[in-house]
Amino acid sequence: MSYSELTASMFSFWRNLNIPRAVSGTAADLFFLPRQTSALYPNRKCSGKRYNVPPSAEFVARETADGLDAAFIGVPIDTGTSNRPGARFGPRQIRVESAMLRSYNSGTRAAPYESLMVADIGDVNVNVYDLKDTCKRIREAYRKILATGCIPLTMGGDHTIAYPILQAVAEKHGPVGLIHVDAHADTSDVVLGEKIGHGTPFRRCVEEGLLDCKRVVQIGLRGSGYSADSYEWSRAQGFRVIQAEECWFKSLAPVMAEVRGQMGSGPVYLSFxxxxxxxxxxxxxxxxxxxxxxxxxxxxxxxxxxGLNLVGCDLVEVSPPYDTSGNTALTGANLLFEMLCVLPKMKYY
Known part of the structure; x- marks a missing residue:
């Protein structure tokens, strides 16, 4: 038998082989599967057409939060960035690096996948040409997610996204406590003449009454500033400001014990x-x-x-072009996993 005859014979064999197998409705559907499985799995086709067609990037998130206790969501924008762009690629790279994550937290003995129904539901359908429209799209998407009772775990994207997310969160839960971990306070009134950007989200949140200001803590703030006290406005609102210098050479476990007392039993949002x-x-x-x-x-x-009543979390500003090793995104993926492991109703061994 010639090589071409052998190849044709093998192709014919696999094409006609009818082997039932579990299909998840993911990218596996796009590749070689026997045609006969369509009869066995009539709901496999996401397009409603004769052939399987991948979901279009025009219509994302690709799944809903219905039935989920928690969901990972990407918000791929960097339109609000004032310095180096690239954070729009953050969700994609975080997902790539998350392949190293396993089912259990060896440090805390948390078992998230035995405790909660969790899924990655894709990306918000942002408009990278129009930041204000993007904020509207984010707000509407999170209203739908939160309406299901699902806790969002967000992969950014630049920090602008915290503003529309918190609009949706506060609409459901009322003013929330905030644990904000950052080098920057992100409380500027304007950045480059604009009211909406990654340096302004928490100023806008205060103005709209989205935060319970006595239950806001900012951790890790540092760097040069535009005035001698860059954090005067935060303190004037009642925020607790913990500058990076206060964190040097020490464990932050005692600080977090104080923060838990400050947050109490009310709803809390974590923005990292x-x-x-x-x-x-x-x-x-x-x-x-x-x-x-x-x-x-x-x-x-x-x-x-x-132990806190966490109602949402985000991990933002991962910009893969500035770390081609992938280690920043790997760190982000692990921090998101840690967030999942402290959500309410978590089972610990």
Whole structure:
């Protein structure tokens, strides 16, 4: 038998082989599957057409939050960035690096996938040409997610996204406490003449009454500023400001014990900018500042949220072009997993 005859014979064999197998409705559907499986799995086709067609990027998120206790969601924008762009690629790279994550948290013995129904429901359908329209789209998407009772775990994207997310969160829960981990306060009135950007979200949130200001803490703030006290406005609102200098050379577990007392039993949102970490650990970000937190301290902050009434979390400002090793996104993926492991109703062994 010639090579071409052998190839044709093998192709014919596999094409006609009818082997039932589980199909998840994911990218596996796009590749070689026997035609006969369509009869066995009539709901496999996501397009409603004779052939399977992948979901269009015009219509995302690709799934809904119905039936989920928690969901990972990507918001791929960097339109609000004032320095180095690239955070729109953050969700994609975080997903790639999440392949190393396993089912259990060896440090806390948390078993998230035995505790909660969890899924990655894709990306919000943002408009990278229009930041105000993007904020509207984010707000509407999160209203739908929160209406199902699902807790969103967001992959950014620049920090602008916290503003429309918190609009939706506060609409459901009322003014919320905020644990904000960042190198920057993000409370500017304007950045480059604009009211909406990654340096302004928490100013807008205060103006709209989205935050319970006595239950707001900002951790890791540092760097040069436009005035002698860059955090005067935050303190004037009642925020607790913990500058990076207060975190040097120490465990943050005692600080988080105090933060838990401050937050009480009310709803809390956790917003973690990857630039809170020192750029020696996380260089892949748009506005790096030296002398920041360590990954250990980042994990201590998140684990210190255990027992709080967390109603949403985000991990923002991962910019893969500035760390081609992928380590910044890997750190982000692990921090998101830690967030999942401190959500309410978590089972611990």
């Amino acid at each position: 900018d990857i630039d809170a970490l020192d750029p020696g650990f996380a260089p892949g970000t748009g506005t790096p500042e030296i002398a920041g937190l360590t990954p250990i301290q980042g994990v201590e902050i998140i684990r210190g949220c255990r």
